[in-house]
Amino acid sequence: MSIRFEVNGKTVDVEVEPRMTLADCLRHQLRLTGTHVACEHGVCGACTIIVDGDAIRACLMLAVQADGAKVVTIEGLSNDETLTPLQSAFRKHHALQCGFCTPGMITTAHALLSEEPDADADRIREVLSGNLCRCTGYVSIVEAVLEARAAYRKPHRGTPG
Ligand code: FES
Ligand code: FES
Numbered sequence: 001m002s003i004r005f006e007v008n009g010k011t012v013d014v015e016v017e018p019r020m021t022l023a024d025c026l027r028h029q030l031r032l033t034g035t036h037v038a039c040e041h042g043v044c045g046a047c048t049i050i051v052d053g054d055a056i057r058a059c060l061m062l063a064v065q066a067d068g069a070k071v072v073t074i075e076g077l078s079n080d081e082t083l084t085p086l087q088s089a090f091r092k093h094h095a096l097q098c099g100f101c102t103p104g105m106i107t108t109a110h111a112l113l114s115e116e117p118d119a120d121a122d123r124i125r126e127v128l129s130g131n132l133c134r135c136t137g138y139v140s141i142v143e144a145v146l147e148a149r150a151a152y153r154k155p156h157r158g159t160p161g
Contacts (some may be wrong), residue, residue, distance in 0.1 A: 003067040007032065009078030021057035025066075026073060027085040034074035034103050045131030048104035049073050055111035073161045074103035075112055085151030086110060089144035097135040104131050109145045117152035119145075 004013045007030060010083055014029050023040075026032040026049070036046040040059045047058040050076040083091065086106050096102045103130065112119055112127045119127070124145045125138070133141065 001064055003064055005066045005068060008072055014063065018064055019061070020049075020063045020089045021059050022049070022061040022066050022071075023064045025063035025158040026058060028036075032073050032075050036103055037098070041154045044101070045104040045108065048131065048145070050107055050111050050142075052125045053093055053111070053114070055108045074106070074107055077106060081158065085148045086113075089147040093144040093147065094132070094141040095136060095144040101131060101133040101136075105133070105141055109148065112146070113149055117149050121146060130149055 002015055003011065004011060006012070007026070011032060014025060016025055017030070021040075023035055023037050026035050027037065034052055035049055035058055037059055038044045038046040040047075042060045045057065048055050049058045051061070051066065051069050053070075079086060086109055090102065090106070091098055094107075094123070107132055107142050108128055109124070113122065116123065121142055123141050126139070128141065128145070
């Protein structure tokens, strides 16, 4: 099937099997391998991306369902020039070790802070509770997201990541 959607600001046309997940489409056809895949059944959050403003699990969505959507992956939340506020905060607070869960943590946190820049620690824990990390522990991740909130409060800024 032919589908067209927007990924990180660019329109893409892709031929996919009807049963292909959006995660596999992003990774294998569009080479956006920052979206990680682990459990493949919606439990770990590693594959979290943003579709039309909402954080979703790319392993639970078919690529054909993305037809016409606006998709943002972890690649769309970074740039080559500087670290984004979430990236800086994760580095400062040592909020990653192996990094496998990190793209999902950052996309989830970005979607949250874009809507709720004043989210408190409880709210951040609640929203990140669907993202599993097997090595860092969650305290430093929550601290990093708390610190990044300031960047999301500034009016008229671009797209922080
Ligand atoms: S790979 Fe999608 S939730 Fe685990
Ligand atoms: S940093 Fe290794 S799984 Fe989270």
